[in-house]
Amino acid sequence: MVVSRWVAAYLATVGILAATVVAASVVLFIDSGPDDPGESAAQEHGYDIVGWELRHLPQKWLYKIGAPFRGSSDLSDEEALQRYFSLGETVQRLQRDDAGSDEMSEATEERAELENRIEDIIEGRITAVLEDQGLALEPPIFSDLGIVFPPVDFELDSPPRILAVSPRDRIELDDSFLLTPGLGVETAIEIEADVESENQGVEGLSARVLTSSGVATYPSVLSEFDSYPGMIDTAFHEWVHQYLIFFPLGRSYFSGADVRTINETVASISGRELARIYFQRYPTIEAGDNGDTAARDPDFDFFAEMRQLREDVEEMLGDGKIEEAETLMDAKRDEFERNGFFVREINQAYFAFRGFYATGSGSIDPLGPNLQAVFEQSGSAGDFLRLISGVTTRSEVEELIAG
Numbered sequence: 001m002v003v004s005r006w007v008a009a010y011l012a013t014v015g016i017l018a019a020t021v022v023a024a025s026v027v028l029f030i031d032s033g034p035d036d037p038g039e040s041a042a043q044e045h046g047y048d049i050v051g052w053e054l055r056h057l058p059q060k061w062l063y064k065i066g067a068p069f070r071g072s073s074d075l076s077d078e079e080a081l082q083r084y085f086s087l088g089e090t091v092q093r094l095q096r097d098d099a100g101s102d103e104m105s106e107a108t109e110e111r112a113e114l115e116n117r118i119e120d121i122i123e124g125r126i127t128a129v130l131e132d133q134g135l136a137l138e139p140p141i142f143s144d145l146g147i148v149f150p151p152v153d154f155e156l157d158s159p160p161r162i163l164a165v166s167p168r169d170r171i172e173l174d175d176s177f178l179l180t181p182g183l184g185v186e187t188a189i190e191i192e193a194d195v196e197s198e199n200q201g202v203e204g205l206s207a208r209v210l211t212s213s214g215v216a217t218y219p220s221v222l223s224e225f226d227s228y229p230g231m232i233d234t235a236f237h238e239w240v241h242q243y244l245i246f247f248p249l250g251r252s253y254f255s256g257a258d259v260r261t262i263n264e265t266v267a268s269i270s271g272r273e274l275a276r277i278y279f280q281r282y283p284t285i286e287a288g289d290n291g292d293t294a295a296r297d298p299d300f301d302f303f304a305e306m307r308q309l310r311e312d313v314e315e316m317l318g319d320g321k322i323e324e325a326e327t328l329m330d331a332k333r334d335e336f337e338r339n340g341f342f343v344r345e346i347n348q349a350y351f352a353f354r355g356f357y358a359t360g361s362g363s364i365d366p367l368g369p370n371l372q373a374v375f376e377q378s379g380s381a382g383d384f385l386r387l388i389s390g391v392t393t394r395s396e397v398e399e400l401i402a403g
Helices: 002-032 039-045 049-069 077-097 102-132 185-197 228-244 257-281 302-318 322-338 348-354 367-378 381-388 394-402
Strands: 154-157 161-167 175-179 205-210 220-223
Touching (some): 102 228, 220 228, 257 367, 257 381, 302 322
Antiparallel strands (some): 161 175, 161 205
């Protein structure tokens, strides 16, 4: 049967990808784990990425297999999406105000019951957008299928935290380490202090525990409490990483800072554009801001201010003015908060990690505008990804711009 062959091929490709990701995860865990006394402070909080893969990979396919045996829902797809994100806002509010209430329990339970369906709806819509962009691959064994590969698959969960470490005298990522989700602020500060206390002075370390909105495991893990637009952007971003692993750019991810910056910036540019197309095709529920922007000064340009801070800090560190640079970062953090933009701490490690996203506020890398220029020349997200997937160096990016 054609259908059964298609299903077998589809599941086989998923199995191959999952096995690859799990194997890579083992290597990543070994390579990025703490290898000095300071980073060993994070060992007890390490994220079990392999265990997460093994727990979550079968769940989606069990849900899909059981679909024919489930009764129809009273909610349309749009109503289900609206209800899920509305419940998310309710749960977050009750976590702050009334965590032990019956309302909290009921909202959490109802939301959990909707989760698999919401994932299925969004995955189907993302797949349709990727097909429209011509991003169906043809796996070698099943070259006649023309399916979206890797298959879109994510779990709504709590993503891991990230420990970033940089020298104090320059902005450069020395190491990064995945930590368990949901670490409290006090624990994060403790870990940072332990790392920094091991090597103080001019040659000391700067550490920062950061949040993430998603990680490109397989399935990807996306933040369950992100806004709808944020979740869609992140889902595309992480899928692009999975897609690129089959090309030189993705396979070279860990070979150096430049290629990692290209990877992250390509995923950011592509994710943003694909999300824009998604909402053109599926104009749907209104998304709240979760109160994040309520007290923000509309005249305060956070993006420009953060980039200027990065430039000033780079200059100070280049002149050996470490303490002055750290004093400036503390003062700007307070200024950002007064204007409604909360960043718990800005330091060298913060900039070192955020700098890989070269179109973001934490970077002054020319790769950002250069890759944006390549995207604009390409004409579409699909064409951009096909063009950029073989690039692994700055000079190759510049050659693409030159034509």
